[in-house]
Amino acid sequence: MSEDRVGRRAALWRTAAGQRGYFTAAQAVDAGYSHQAQHYHAQHGNWLVVDRALYRLREFSDLPSEGDEQLVCWSLWSKGRAVVSHATALAAHDLGTANPSRIHLTVPRGFRQKSDAVILHRAELTQSDVEDRMGYRVTTPLRAIAECAAADEDQDVLDGAVSEALERGMVSRRRLLHAAQLLGPRAELGVERALEALS
Template identity: 80%
Template sequence: MLRDRTDTRAMLWRVAAGQRGYFTAAQALEVGYSYQAQRYHAQRGNWLLVDRGIYRFREFADLPGEGDEQFVRWSLWSKGRAVISHATALAAHDLGTANPSRIHLTVPRGFRQKSDAVILHRADLKEGDTEARAGYRVTTPLRALAESAAADEDQDVLESAVAEALERGVVTRRRLLHAAQLLGPLAELGIERALGALS
């Protein structure tokens, strides 16, 4: 049975709505848009071509953003395998003064894609290390602090993030030290210095 074009658009819209208006060519194909139809919509300006195989409904681009729309785009780019992490996760959690120029993503060890716009970190994250947001995943505040210390993030940035996380009650000193120990001596040193600066 042939689907009505309005139904096909509505199905794609529902998918994209949970992803801040973004969707992949594969998702569009799944609901009934052939590759030829996808090219047509991109050429007509109905869909914005964001990256190879990633589109966004034009209507979403005109809405005021919440500041994390680009995280959804990178999640789709990675086929859902990348997690926002390190200093970018600190910024996503609004902890301290972190404002990295490139997006930090943690990906599985066998991940092959590359882009100059992101910094890739390879690690196998446990279930409790991440949390879901609308259209992407991000490391928890605890993990973000420890991994930022392990990556030798600027100490001032780390100290401001640790201070704010403790003040808001999202981490405890004990859990933070334990998380840092699990990531090695550099993480431990950075966290100990950040905690020491609070004394």
């Protein structure tokens, strides 16, 4: 194998390894693979075609699934600009019974991409609102609860998430109320009701 091929493969591997083996066509170009070379690797089974311009290194498909691979794919779809949020973030944190039928993502206000498979929320998140996971970012339990309350999520789902987050020491009552206040009266009301349900 030529030095060039080894270098390209190593560059792509470094990128894909932090994304559970997934990578975009643009990332492959950055690693040195032409579109013709990408077609070759997909045709010969070296790369698995996941979606349009989205691939996965074959070696990673043998690893046990962690259940959140689709969140990595949506992060790549958004070019890393989307943050998993709302009820999807509750599910990612295993809080309560949230099981949304579509993926919730928070994106910056100027974000233009669209898909029927996701619900996009527009907000500017701070670093303290977000946690890094392997291959994607997700809002913190505190932020996820407050944003679900603000979005008028089912109160039973909210009650369960608040109860578990408090029990696991992920949030405090004071910080929950403060986070809800920042998102407005609807968020405050939802969090207050969830806290009252614990009494």
